Amino acid sequence: MKVYYNLSDFEALKNAVVTSGTFDGVHLGHQKILQILRETAQKTGGESVVLTFWPHPRVVVSKDSQDLKLLSTIDEKIELLEKQGVDHLLVIPFTREFSELSSEEYVKDILLKQIGTKKLVIGYDHRFGRNREGGFDYLKTNSELFGIEIEEIPRQEIENLTISSTKIRQSLMIGEVSSANELLGRKYSFTGIVVKGRQLGRTIGFPTANVQVSQFYKLIPANGVYAVRTFFRNQWHNGMMNIGTRPTVDGVGRTQEVNIFDFDDDIYGETVTVEIVDYIRPEQKFNGLEELKAQILADKKKSKEILNILK
Numbered sequence: 001m002k003v004y005y006n007l008s009d010f011e012a013l014k015n016a017v018v019t020s021g022t023f024d025g026v027h028l029g030h031q032k033i034l035q036i037l038r039e040t041a042q043k044t045g046g047e048s049v050v051l052t053f054w055p056h057p058r059v060v061v062s063k064d065s066q067d068l069k070l071l072s073t074i075d076e077k078i079e080l081l082e083k084q085g086v087d088h089l090l091v092i093p094f095t096r097e098f099s100e101l102s103s104e105e106y107v108k109d110i111l112l113k114q115i116g117t118k119k120l121v122i123g124y125d126h127r128f129g130r131n132r133e134g135g136f137d138y139l140k141t142n143s144e145l146f147g148i149e150i151e152e153i154p155r156q157e158i159e160n161l162t163i164s165s166t167k168i169r170q171s172l173m174i175g176e177v178s179s180a181n182e183l184l185g186r187k188y189s190f191t192g193i194v195v196k197g198r199q200l201g202r203t204i205g206f207p208t209a210n211v212q213v214s215q216f217y218k219l220i221p222a223n224g225v226y227a228v229r230t231f232f233r234n235q236w237h238n239g240m241m242n243i244g245t246r247p248t249v250d251g252v253g254r255t256q257e258v259n260i261f262d263f264d265d266d267i268y269g270e271t272v273t274v275e276i277v278d279y280i281r282p283e284q285k286f287n288g289l290e291e292l293k294a295q296i297l298a299d300k301k302k303s304k305e306i307l308n309i310l311k
Contacts, residue, residue, distance in 0.1 A: 103129030
């Protein structure tokens with residue numbers, strides 16, 4: 001897959017089969033759209049092109065952008081789209097100026113002139129242009145004028161797509177990880193740097209890696225204890241994770257602390273990816289470290305049961 005970060009870097013194709021969207025999470029609904037895109041390109045001898053936008057359009061045009069939480073960073077999105085067999089990915093910088101393009105300007109200047117679009121794969125509720133004025137009906141009505149064929153994604157599939165995007169975020173924010181994973185078609189994950197914490201875990205026999213995620217917009221699931229797999233040094237490791245404020249030890253701020261089973265090396269400063277397999281229990285305050293240690297032992301046993309089932 002070829003990736004372009006500016007329209008000027010993309011040379012118009014002779015037969016571009018195009019779809020566009022934010023593709024946050026690249027979940028099963030998105031994967032269906034991309035399947036149709038690939039199949040359409042193969043049938044017509046064209047090349048598949050995905051247009052996506054960064055930053056997320058809501059960051060530019062909405063007042064509540066600070067509350068926006070996304071399922072994927074731009075790097076994660078690119079990696080996920082590459083796995084879907086897309087030929088070209090164009091990451092369009094979404095600016096206030098870009099948001100002011102009329103629907104006609106968007107079609108003529110972007111889709112036709114810059115991309116060379118011959119066929120567009122979209123749904124009935126697809127919107128584009130200033131104030132989202134353009135849509136499926138507009139394109140259908142003017143298809144001969146623009147010379148673009150429209151491949152419509154059925155209404156039911158689009159409705160399922162909308163529901164699943166919303167449901168994934170809602171599920172993660174209440175700890176329903178298994179439901180989110182099912183809709184994603186994979187385990188939800190995040191990547192961060194291991195930073196030094198208070199190192200209290202070591203004092204009770206459970207050293208943890210405090211994983212700091214730098215992207216403020218990346219969605220971190222609900223507070224609680226989870227069975228996880230962690231990837232670093234080119235290897236996956238089983239473990240468990242606590243997300244929360246560590247009330248038993250008077251923690252300050254929200255953290256993501258991973259106990260990696262059978263591992264006690266120094267990995268401060270290293271990049272790790274945490275894949276969340278399932279939710280175990282909510283975070284709670286215990287009456288001292290001994291009670292906390294007993295619960296952690298029970299959590300470890302439960303985590304191993306969950307992770308062994310997956311083998």
